[in-house]
Amino acid sequence: MLKLTNVTKQFGNHTAVDHLSLEIPEKEMYGFLGGNGAGKTTTFRMILGLLDSTTGDISWNGQSIHYDKSHLIGYLPEERGLYPKLTVKEQIVYLGKLRGMKKAEIIKELNSWLDRFKVPEYLNKKVEELSKGNQQKIQFISAVIHQPKLLILDEPFSGLDPVNVEMLKEAVVDLKEYGTSIVFSSHRMEHVEELCEHLCILQKGKQVVQGSLQDIKRSYGKKNLIVHAAFPLEFLERLPGVVGFRKTTEGCRLEIENEDVSQLVFQELQNKGFIRKFELEEPSLNDIFIAKVGASYE
Numbered sequence: 001m002l003k004l005t006n007v008t009k010q011f012g013n014h015t016a017v018d019h020l021s022l023e024i025p026e027k028e029m030y031g032f033l034g035g036n037g038a039g040k041t042t043t044f045r046m047i048l049g050l051l052d053s054t055t056g057d058i059s060w061n062g063q064s065i066h067y068d069k070s071h072l073i074g075y076l077p078e079e080r081g082l083y084p085k086l087t088v089k090e091q092i093v094y095l096g097k098l099r100g101m102k103k104a105e106i107i108k109e110l111n112s113w114l115d116r117f118k119v120p121e122y123l124n125k126k127v128e129e130l131s132k133g134n135q136q137k138i139q140f141i142s143a144v145i146h147q148p149k150l151l152i153l154d155e156p157f158s159g160l161d162p163v164n165v166e167m168l169k170e171a172v173v174d175l176k177e178y179g180t181s182i183v184f185s186s187h188r189m190e191h192v193e194e195l196c197e198h199l200c201i202l203q204k205g206k207q208v209v210q211g212s213l214q215d216i217k218r219s220y221g222k223k224n225l226i227v228h229a230a231f232p233l234e235f236l237e238r239l240p241g242v243v244g245f246r247k248t249t250e251g252c253r254l255e256i257e258n259e260d261v262s263q264l265v266f267q268e269l270q271n272k273g274f275i276r277k278f279e280l281e282e283p284s285l286n287d288i289f290i291a292k293v294g295a296s297y298e
């Protein structure tokens with residue numbers, strides 16, 4: 001289990017990470033969210049031992065994490081860094097050996113990943129000859145080749161087409177099922193919503209939301225109401241309890257204070273004309289993210 005207790009990182013007077021505490025057990029994918037500059041990469045660097053925390057403690061199964069534990073950890077950084085002139089094989093063999101693996105073992109593992117990603121022909125290609133998306137697959141392989149117990153993925157799906165996103169998602173879910181603890185950062189809320197049971201949202205280094213996805217949604221309270229109708233719906237905006245209104249091609253999407261407000265909306269719609277859809281929805285993670293940090297996303 002990865003445990004961060006009251007971790008703070010200061011750069012001069014600037015507090016990049018402010019009393020961060022979290023726990024990530026085995027077989028768990030933890031969503032780590034925040035706008036630009038929120039402190040995600042700084043946290044990852046502290047977990048990796050590349051930066052020392054100013055105060056607080058980071059431990060893996062009860063022991064402090066040091067840089068010499070790097071074989072335990074796999075890291076896919078946001079800024080990709082492969083050697084363009086090396087072939088895929090040379091590259092991964094080099095990185096695997098740094099993590100204490102034997103050449104034969106590395107090649108076996110690499111071939112199985114290349115097969116899985118449907119690119120076995122890339123084994124002897126230079127990295128610079130591959131498309132950006134395929135380089136991304138190789139970078140992913142370089143992060144998992146040594147079967148790390150803890151995997152840190154910073155924006156793993158950026159730059160990938162939808163087919164490859166699905167392929168990588170399946171790989172990540174399998175690693176989780178296999179027992180890996182995964183920390184996953186993304187600006188794409190729907191990916192986090194799909195993959196993570198627990199998450200936190202950072203703003204200016206502080207956790208403004210944390211817990212299970214289900215509890216976070218429940219405690220947010222507000223719900224969305226989708227209405228499709230054959231008559232104008234603007235009047236709904238003025239009803240008490242309706243806190244947001246967005247016109248859509250087929251009707252509108254309301255944000256309501258709580259689910260009881262849907263009764264009132266339903267009554268107001270009756271006898272006004274044909275209603276094709278009336279549906280109460282949980283708030284999306286995107287709604288919650290925008291409500292909590294939207295004003296200062298940049």
Ligand SMILES: Nc1ncnc2c1ncn2[C@@H]1O[C@H](COP(=O)(O)OP(=O)(O)OP(=O)(O)O)[C@@H](O)[C@H]1O
Binds near residue numbers: 014
């Ligand atoms: N080495 C450093 N020296 C000084 N300030 C730093 C350093 N590294 C990060 N910061 C500052 O710490 C804050 C957090 O940065 P960090 O890179 O961790 O954010 P992030 O959440 O990863 O953002 P993004 O989503 O844009 O990658 C920012 O205000 C940044 O300017």
